[in-house]
Amino acid sequence: MRITLKDIAAKVGVTKTSVSLALRNSPAISLAMREKIRRVADEMGYAADPILQSLAEYRRTGAIHKAQSVIVWLNHWSQPEQLRRHHEFEQYWRGAKLAAKRLGYRLEEFIWSADYPAKQAEQMLLDRGVLGLLIPPHKPEADWGGFDWSKFSLMRFGMSVRGVDANLVTGDHQRAMVMAVSKIHEYGYRRIGLIYNQAHDRSMGGNHYGGFFWAHKRLGIDQPIPPLESEAKTPELAARTKRDLKSWLKKYQPDAILTAAPEALIFLRELGYRVPQDVAVASTSPYDISVDAGIDQCPNVIGQIAAEMLIKQISLNERGEPADPCRILVESRWLDGKSLPPRH
């Protein structure tokens, strides 16, 4: 049997209207009572009928309540304008915006400046009737303070968003690696090398490293060229990486390189290697690395799926951090390019 507002009202000993107001987070009900009612509702397994809810909303306001059809892209960068300068993140935004529009929602950017208290940001969002938040990547990690996530439907982009255990959407990096190695092999290359950044790969759960080995195993190659770790944070590390690269190239003679590290291209050029004449190169992120062949993670699709999932969560009245957050993986595509032509 469905749990109704009436059941909750009886249990708490208040009127049905109070329950309704409390669940809508109305300031007409004291905060303590709102929390109590929400807790009891959760315990009883109450799930609002999203459709009745919108109908009720429609009847309540007698008109289309504009603010309620808004979802928000939460920008808590210390320099907010930097976020969408990242090509990939801008594509997330665009994909999300389009998908939201198709479903009758509007996506708005909400800039939560670093000096603004969490409670106030939260209240502003509630006052605007925002039901859902998209949380883009934050570099460096954002400080969310005491922001109460339980009031909103949530969706985050990738593992780099820490401190919010929401469902997340990201590229399927392991599968993309397997696809890329297979493609390069199909194009006639036999000595495929990987250049990667260990810390970055680790933050993605080692998907590139693991995928690289499995892809070779699948092709019947048990001993691929050992992946080269690249690090260029300091001039010293960069110089060491360049030395390592030089001896790695000499020792293993790769005919194709898949790189996740942008600096590799510069070093290759400095070491006198021409792309693709001396070595063909593809990258795991052609938007940030200056070669044109490689893995297209389809960031616009990632954005689209994130917005769709968020809106679906809203439709099922799923708020806050779920008990079992899941990861939604979006498939990547191969991008052909001059930097890695098929061999004849």
Next chain:
Amino acid sequence: MADMAAKLGVSRIAVSMALRDHHRISVELRKKVRRVSREMGFVPDPFLSALAAHRRQRVPAKDHGVVAWINHWQDSKRLRQFKEFDLYWRGASEAAVKYGYRVDEIRWEPDCSPKRLEKILLARGIEGILIPPHRELIDWGDFDWNKFSVVRFGLSVPSPDSNVVTSDSYRATVMAIGKMHEYGYRRIGLTVNGEFNQRVGGNLLSGFFYAQKLLGLKPALPALLTILNTRTPEELSRQQDILAGWLKRQKPEALLISDIEVPAMLRNLGYRIPQDVAVAGTTVLDIPWVDAGIDQHAEAIGRTAVETLLKQMNVNERGEPRHPSRILVEGRWQDGKSLPPRRQA
């Protein structure tokens, strides 16, 4: 909508149904309506759509409807004898009830054509389909997916190309190997079913390779991919011989396994669990004598699948999506007697 209807010379109802991707409207007209709606800048109002959806849905008041769990196993009882799959079912059923739905098992008998199955589902007013794991390939023939919202459990059923809910086997493998290492084991081996590994995109092996690197395991034992397809006595005894040779060469202290047949082979070969070799499973539910390993959180997978399906139905997403995605539920480690922590030396 009236504007669009006038422009196209069709009824308003037809426009409405076309926008909802209703199967009674021809695909051509649906495309045409969508094109015109784009040109004319039509944006659905979420509240009016919700209201309309509700009015459409006013079937029996007490429940919204039924979603189907399609069972096309040759021996239909076998499906839920797997504890893992039974928990999918239970997780799905419980979640559905919470939202006013019910999950019905539809046993699709071999003598029933896909088209007929489609008709049966439509006649029962079913618009949502869950496809549990299957061992044999399913031939869907001319079954029209555009009439249904669909979610698959796992990758064992390759088509339709719908969204999939499954366990995060890559991360679970990394986690499990890490746990075995933490418990003091150093020579850690992986013997998993080759076909299973292949089907999940090499997730198990990829995870194993990465875990070896992450933990700096030395020696990094090579994985053994088993070939167990027919499960005939010959195949089993051949596999057992291969396993025997591998164990002798690699001398693993602890194993992560996926095949339900492997513990019996270990016994036959004189290895006691855990005295001679500690064993963890990629599932803790269905492998005999193995109670340590990955709890795939099957109920959460079932629940997530139903929620995903209902969300799709809510926004009227039918057929194969343009960008099918994989929804992964995280597994957890479960302690058990088959892999006890080693005493500190």
